[in-house]
Amino acid sequence: MSRGAGVIIAGAAETDQVGRLPHTSTLGLHIEAARNALADAGLTTRDIDGIATVSAPGPVQVAHALGITPTWVDGTGVGGTSFLLHVRHAVAAIRAGYARTVLVTHGESGRSRVGAGGWRMDPSSPAGQFEAPYGTLGPTTTFTIPVLRYMKEYGLTHEQLAYVAVAQRKWAARNPRAMFRDEITVADVFASRMVAYPFHLLECCLVTDGGGALIITAADRSVEFPKPPVHILGTGEASETPMISQLADFTESQAFRLAGQAAFAEAGITTADVGHLMIYDAFAHVPIYGLEALGFVKKGEAGGFIAAGNTEPGGALPLNTNGGGLSYTHTGMYGMFAITEGVRQIRGEAAAQAGEPQVSVVLGNGGMFATAGVLVLGRQPR
Amino acid sequence: MPTPETRPFFDGCAAGELRIQRCADCARPYFYPRPVCPHCGSFNVAWFTASGDATLYSYVINHRPAPGFEAEAPYAIAVVQLAEGPRMMTSIVGVPNTPEALELDMPLHVRFERRGELTLPVFGPAGASRETSASRESGATA
Numbered sequence: 088m089s090r091g092a093g094v095i096i097a098g099a100a101e102t103d104q105v106g107r108l109p110h111t112s113t114l115g116l117h118i119e120a121a122r123n124a125l126a127d128a129g130l131t132t133r134d135i136d137g138i139a140t141v142s143a144p145g146p147v148q149v150a151h152a153l154g155i156t157p158t159w160v161d162g163t164g165v166g167g168t169s170f171l172l173h174v175r176h177a178v179a180a181i182r183a184g185y186a187r188t189v190l191v192t193h194g195e196s197g198r199s200r201v202g203a204g205g206w207r208m209d210p211s212s213p214a215g216q217f218e219a220p221y222g223t224l225g226p227t228t229t230f231t232i233p234v235l236r237y238m239k240e241y242g243l244t245h246e247q248l249a250y251v252a253v254a255q256r257k258w259a260a261r262n263p264r265a266m267f268r269d270e271i272t273v274a275d276v277f278a279s280r281m282v283a284y285p286f287h288l289l290e291c292c293l294v295t296d297g298g299g300a301l302i303i304t305a306a307d308r309s310v311e312f313p314k315p316p317v318h319i320l321g322t323g324e325a326s327e328t329p330m331i332s333q334l335a336d337f338t339e340s341q342a343f344r345l346a347g348q349a350a351f352a353e354a355g356i357t358t359a360d361v362g363h364l365m366i367y368d369a370f371a372h373v374p375i376y377g378l379e380a381l382g383f384v385k386k387g388e389a390g391g392f393i394a395a396g397n398t399e400p401g402g403a404l405p406l407n408t409n410g411g412g413l414s415y416t417h418t419g420m421y422g423m424f425a426i427t428e429g430v431r432q433i434r435g436e437a438a439a440q441a442g443e444p445q446v447s448v449v450l451g452n453g454g455m456f457a458t459a460g461v462l463v464l465g466r467q468p469r
Numbered sequence: 470m471p472t473p474e475t476r477p478f479f480d481g482c483a484a485g486e487l488r489i490q491r492c493a494d495c496a497r498p499y500f501y502p503r504p505v506c507p508h509c510g511s512f513n514v515a516w517f518t519a520s521g522d523a524t525l526y527s528y529v530i531n532h533r534p535a536p537g538f539e540a541e542a543p544y545a546i547a548v549v550q551l552a553e554g555p556r557m558m559t560s561i562v563g564v565p566n567t568p569e570a571l572e573l574d575m576p577l578h579v580r581f582e583r584r585g586e587l588t589l590p591v592f593g594p595a596g597a598s599r600e601t602s603a604s605r606e607s608g609a610t611a
Contacts, residue, residue, distance in 0.1 A: 210470040217501050218558045220589050221546050224535035228546055236527035239573045284530035284543070284568060332548045332558040333501070337527050 093306025093468050094178045095316040098128025099430040101423075102194070105297030105416040106266050112202030116194025116298035117149045124190070124300035129313045135302075137186030139163070139173035140193065141420060143204055149192050159186035165326065166453025167367060167420040170301070171460025174426065175322035177303040187304065193423035194298035201296075214330050226369060227291055230455040231283045233337035234372040238285070240338050241387030243375065245285060247394045249276035251371040252289045252413050254399040259410025261400065261439035266293055267414045290371035292412035292421070299423035301430075306468060317433045320446070321354030321463035323347060331455040342459035343380030343450060350448070350461035351381075355469060358383045362444030363432045364404055365425040367452040368411040374398075377450045378406075381461075405441035408432060422451035422460065429464050471587070475502040477516050482588040487519045487579050489555060500555035521579035522552035523592055530566055549577055549592050563593030 100123035102108070102116055111119065117140065125131060137159035138150040146162045159180050163172050170193055177189040196203040208215050223229050237243055250273055259265035271289065279288040309316040323346035328334050335341060351357065358381065366377035378389040383404065392398070398406035409415040409428040416424055429447040431437035445467065451460040471479045481488030491498040492506035493513040505512050528547035531538075538544060545566040550556050562580060564570050576595035581588050 211472055213501050213503075216470065216472075216475055219535075220584060220587070221558050221560050222531060222535045222538040222541065222544055223546060223558075224531070224533060227533060228529060228531045228535070231529045232527050232546065232548055234527075235529070235573060281530075281532050281543075283532060283546075286529070330501075330558075332556055337548075 092182055094181050094303060094319045095306045095309060096174075096301055096319060096430055096464070097304050097308070097312045097316060098124045098130065098302030098314070099299070099317070099427050100124040100127045101299040101427055102297050105264060105418075105424075106295050107198055108196070108296035109199040109201060111196070111296065113194050113196045114144050114148065114152060114202055116196065116296065117144065117192045117300075118152055118194070120194055120298035120300035121149070121153055121190060121192050124302050127314060128302040129311070130188070130302060134188050135190045137161075137177060137180060137189035139177060139189060139191045141169045155190070159189065165458040167369070167422045168451030168453035168458055168460040169420060170423045170426060171322070171449065171451040171462055172324050174301065174303060174319065174462055175324055175460065178319055178322060181303065181305055189303040191301040191303065192298065193300065193418070193420060195418035195420055196296045197417070197419035198294045198296045218330055218332060226455060227283050227286070229331040230370055231286050231372075232331050233334060233456070235285065236337035237372065237375075243387075243390040245277075246273050247390035248285065248371050248375075249273045249287070249290060250394045251368070251374055252276050254393055254396070255368065255407050255411045255413045257399045258408045258439050259414035262410050262415060263438060265410040265415045266295060267410070286370060289413070292369045292417035293414070295416040295418050297416050297418045297424070299427045301423075301426065315434055315466070317430050318465045318468045319462060320356070320465045320469050321350040321352070323349030323353070323461040324459065325349075326458040327456060329454065329457055334456050339386070340376050340380050340456045340459065342456065343377055343452070346459040346461040347381040347450065350463050354446075354463035354465070356446060356463060360446050361404070361448050363408065363429065363441050363447040364398075364406045365408075365429050365447070365449040366406060367421055367425055367450060368407055368413050369417065369421065369452065371413065373452060374406060376456070381448065381450060400439065400441075405444070408437060408439050408441050422453075425449045425451060426462065429462065433464050433466055474504055478502045479587055481518065482581050482590055485581055487521050487590055488516050489519050489551075489553070490514050490516055498551075498553040498555055500551070500557050520552050522595065523549040523577045523579065525561070525571065525573055525575045525577060526550045526556055527573065528561070528571060530568065545571060547571075547592070557590070560591040561593065562591045563597050
């Protein structure tokens with residue numbers, strides 16, 4: 088393989104179910120997702136020589152459980168976007184000849200916490216010293232802080248913020264696997280419990296159990312697989328800050344912008360080429376920041392753009408067509424599900440299929456605007 | 470839990486001073502404490518005492534309290550911009566933690582509160598009492 092040679096997603100699948108899965112452990116979800124992705128690609132564990140996933144349980148445990156002895160290992164763990172970075176790193180490894188067929192897995196018992204271990208912030212970390220003492224408690228209390236600044240600077244209204252959840256529920260209503268499928272109104276969002284002002288419950292993501300997996304390999308093997316290839320046209324990654332208080336500008340994400348610019352440049356595309364878009368939506372403001380960082384709208388315009396119906400069914404830019412983390416599923420590290428939906432849309436097999444997109448862009452977030460990954464997926468090679 | 474690199478900040482708080490760092494080469498202040506300037510990459514940095522003046526940059530009002538904060542809920546988790554430029558997370562005291570009372574860019578001044586084994590900087594309306602709060606409770610109800 089030479090630099091720039093084509094790489095594809097040859098297999099992609101989720102666990103049989105997503106949602107409440109108290110009978111399956113985190114490791115069990117990885118294994119089930121891997122089984123389904125291998126079947127999707129018509130492969131067995133014997134065909135895999137590269138493995139990537141986050142800790143815990145980590146790539147060594149997942150590979151060993153599956154009986155794989157990989158000769159390429161990636162344990163990048165930078166939050167929910169890690170799987171997008173795994174794809175990017177796998178592309179590089181395949182081009183370099185370091186791996187031939189890479190399995191990327193995600194499994195998380197985020198809701199039921201079966202075999203999931205505990206989570207505790209290190210009190211001697213910078214965040215432990217300079218944020219936790221003020222009563223932070225996970226993403227609802229930190230990821231949410233920038234939006235009031237954005238609202239003051241750019242005039243985003245509470246109604247527009249709420250409408251992000253309304254628009255995505257319209258997609259979820261068309262997806263039988265979505266956890267929440269009843270359409271909602273802005274009034275419903277406002278009537279839901281206040282979690283962290285200005286965010287109501289319906290503006291916050293779900294907490295679920297589930298998993299997903301991908302098979303990445305060289306494009307010149309496309310004919311070996313039962314499903315049409317999904318070409319990885321461009322990728323990007325970036326990190327900005329481990330602490331929300333240190334985000335350079337509370338109205339934008341540098342990581343989103345830098346990862347997007349890299350991916351679009353490699354793919355040789357502009358926003359006009361994009362027929363389908365996934366933006367990690369842990370909270371209702373994240374798609375707003377994402378649309379602007381990727382250049383689909385100008386700064387300050389994304390709330391109005393979504394409220395005008397552009398991203399919902401029938402709109403010009405189908406966004407988060409599985410229902411997103413707000414309505415479909417959110418295990419904690421949601422990025423895998425954004426990728427699998429992008430793959431389904433390119434293949435034309437999504438539950439809420441948005442026409443026949445030639446190009447799908449997936450933007451993943453890690454932490455609280457801490458890290459970003461972007462994938463540009465296509466029906467055709469570059 | 471302080472580390473050797475952050476201990477001067479917490480010692481400053483205990484002494485009623487907001488001590489942060491600035492670069493001895495490019496002269497720009499920064500926060501959080503670390504032995505390198507994030508602006509220019511110099512390792513030639515020094516501590517100084519900031520004015521304690523700040524403005525309210527952004528916040529949420531948290532309705533699901535962290536352990537130990539049950540009595541405070543709903544409470545603001547804020548980020549303030551120091552007059553010197555750097556931003557830090559903090560609590561807002563001396564004013565109701567409501568959307569009506571907390572206006573972005575309102576002027577604030579540092580106060581210090583003992584919380585557990587550490588004294589921490591918190592911020593209240595500028596011009597109000599600048600006396601050091603003896604406890605978290607007195608700060609929240611001032």
